[in-house]
Amino acid sequence: MASRMFKNIRWLIPGTxxxxxxxxxxxxxxxxxxxxxxxxxxxxxxxxxxxADAEYLIGLVHSIIDGKIAGEFxxxxxxxxxxxxxxxxxxxxxxxxxxxxKPAGVLIDEGGNLSVMVNEEDHLRYQGIGCGxxxxxxxxxxxxxxxxxxxxxxxxxxxxYGYLTSCPTNIGTGMRASVFxxxxxxxxxxxxxxxLKSALQMGMAVRGIYGEGxxxxxxxFQISNQHTIGFKExxxxxxxxxxxxxxxxxxxxxxxxILAKARNEFEDKTFRSLAILRSARxxxxxxLLNLLSAVRFGVGAGxxxxxxxxxxxxxxxxxRPANIQLYFGELLEETERDVKRAEYIRxxxxxx
Amino acid sequence: xxxxxCKKKPASISFKEVLPDETIELNLCDECAAKRGLLSPxxxxxxxxxxxxxxxxxxxxxRVICPRxxxxxxxxxxxxRFGCSDCPATFADHIQYLIKQIHHSDRxxxxxxxxxxxxxxxxxxxREELKNALEKELYEDAARIRDKLRDYGIKDV
Numbered sequence: 471m472a473s474r475m476f477k478n479i480r481w482l483i484p485g486t487x488x489x490x491x492x493x494x495x496x497x498x499x500x501x502x503x504x505x506x507x508x509x510x511x512x513x514x515x516x517x518x519x520x521x522a523d524a525e526y527l528i529g530l531v532h533s534i535i536d537g538k539i540a541g542e543f544x545x546x547x548x549x550x551x552x553x554x555x556x557x558x559x560x561x562x563x564x565x566x567x568x569x570x571x572k573p574a575g576v577l578i579d580e581g582g583n584l585s586v587m588v589n590e591e592d593h594l595r596y597q598g599i600g601c602g603x604x605x606x607x608x609x610x611x612x613x614x615x616x617x618x619x620x621x622x623x624x625x626x627x628x629x630x631y632g633y634l635t636s637c638p639t640n641i642g643t644g645m646r647a648s649v650f651x652x653x654x655x656x657x658x659x660x661x662x663x664x665x666l667k668s669a670l671q672m673g674m675a676v677r678g679i680y681g682e683g684x685x686x687x688x689x690x691f692q693i694s695n696q697h698t699i700g701f702k703e704x705x706x707x708x709x710x711x712x713x714x715x716x717x718x719x720x721x722x723x724x725x726x727x728i729l730a731k732a733r734n735e736f737e738d739k740t741f742r743s744l745a746i747l748r749s750a751r752x753x754x755x756x757x758l759l760n761l762l763s764a765v766r767f768g769v770g771a772g773x774x775x776x777x778x779x780x781x782x783x784x785x786x787x788x789x790r791p792a793n794i795q796l797y798f799g800e801l802l803e804e805t806e807r808d809v810k811r812a813e814y815i816r817x818x819x820x821x822x
Numbered sequence: 823x824x825x826x827x828c829k830k831k832p833a834s835i836s837f838k839e840v841l842p843d844e845t846i847e848l849n850l851c852d853e854c855a856a857k858r859g860l861l862s863p864x865x866x867x868x869x870x871x872x873x874x875x876x877x878x879x880x881x882x883x884x885r886v887i888c889p890r891x892x893x894x895x896x897x898x899x900x901x902x903r904f905g906c907s908d909c910p911a912t913f914a915d916h917i918q919y920l921i922k923q924i925h926h927s928d929r930x931x932x933x934x935x936x937x938x939x940x941x942x943x944x945x946x947x948x949r950e951e952l953k954n955a956l957e958k959e960l961y962e963d964a965a966r967i968r969d970k971l972r973d974y975g976i977k978d979v
Contacts, residue, residue, distance in 0.1 A: 511907045512943065518891045518905035533949060534942040591903075613933075620935050622942025626907030631921060632930025634910055636903045638920055639868040641910075643932040664834070675867065696868055700927025 642699025
């Protein structure tokens with residue numbers, strides 16, 4: 471991996487440490503995420519925080535985790551704009567985090583599954599991310615870090631309202647769990663809207679990822695909990711896992727129906743998409759999402775046998791605008807990026 | 823089954839109303855159900871609910887002030903963010919209703935962490951003191967602080 475210009479891109483290299491094994495149904499569930507917000511009693515919250523408070527908090531957290539959680543602590547001020555974008559594209563930090571003007575930092579564990587943002591909207595935001603349906607293991611990882619750091623200081627807690635957060639929409643458990651799903655079957659059979667509406671009725675928020683309005687790019691959806699208080703953490707994770715399993719079942723049935731009715735058509739679409747990925751000389755981000763969607767469907771259905779889901783997941787991340795520039799170690803204009811993206815994909819898929 | 827109203831689109835929802843002398847059953851598509859006003863209004867997201875509740879302002883709001891971070895209730899309603907961990911208790915009368923509106927619950931029943939030892943806070947404070955003492959060349963103080971850090975099991979000071 472070329473990196474003449476950028477030193478801090480280790481998070482782009484898949485973890486060498488204790489990377490969490492992929493969860494269930496990874497052909498449908500691209501990734502799962504668990505995020506927990508915590509604040510300290512001893513420092514004002516983000517809105518009232520002074521520069522010195524922010525610096526204090528970074529020093530404090532850094533000193534607590536120093537060497538105890540294997541990983542790397544990155545100070546926001548030391549990062550170049552492209553590196554910040556890259557962290558966002560890798561889902562290791564939030565959009566709000568990279569826009570922060572006050573001192574902020576993030577710990578990324580060596581496996582790349584855990585990140586701890588310091589001075590985002592809350593003092594501490596623990597996040598676990600991993601492929602497949604894996605909320606249980608991710609919450610173990612997140613709460614492990616939350617307990618370890620919490621034992622060294624004092625979290626803001628109210629007897630009735632639970633963990634106190636900057637924004638009342640996060641109060642209570644401070645927890646947000648989400649499942650990122652690829653649902654081409656439901657999109658094709660037109661059931662997507664109906665199925666996702668039932669998720670809404672269960673108090674979950676659903677949104678199409680990438681693309682605006684009714685146009686869903688790449689058939690990708692994210693489901694997350696709307697409410698954060700009034701339930702036990704493990705119960706929410708269980709409810710969410712059950713909901714995801716239900717959607718997975720319907721998606722699998724939809725895929726079977728599609729293949730039974732129009733196998734040739736779908737095999738053709740899959741292999742044509744793969745052929746484009748293996749030979750195109752320029753590919754935009756938008757086009758890539760749709761091509762990957764078709765190939766992912768093919769891999770899940772066993773139509774494509776020489777490509778793994780891990781490879782597709784990796785392409786989805788590395789091929790994004792900032793990451794592709796870091797990967798090649800050069801600043802690239804949009805049209806140049808499209809060319810380099812195609813080059814990277816051809817190489818990754820073992821083509822000329 | 824086609825929608826009873828437009829007879830064009832497939833019905834997606836069925837309604838049943840039992841009246842004293844008849845039972846009305848309707849099978850409608852989403853659009854026609856909406857036209858008859860049978861679909862529940864769009865549910866507000868937590869953030870939308872927050873913004874809606876915070877728009878209810880009174881003249882008293884300027885006078886309720888958090889003694890610790892100086893945030894007034896009026897400021898809280900403008901920005902929708904607490905200023906510190908004492909704010910929720912300061913604004914208690916207003917907060918309970920707010921939380922209930924947003925989350926349909928105002929009672930945390932999840933995890934409770936055991937009170938921390940605050941070890942990290944203390945070690946960090948001592949380290950900062952040590953740095954200061956060394957900068958000012960107060961070596962006796964520095965030695966004393968170093969011993970305290972060693973008591974915490976910190977060898978590498």
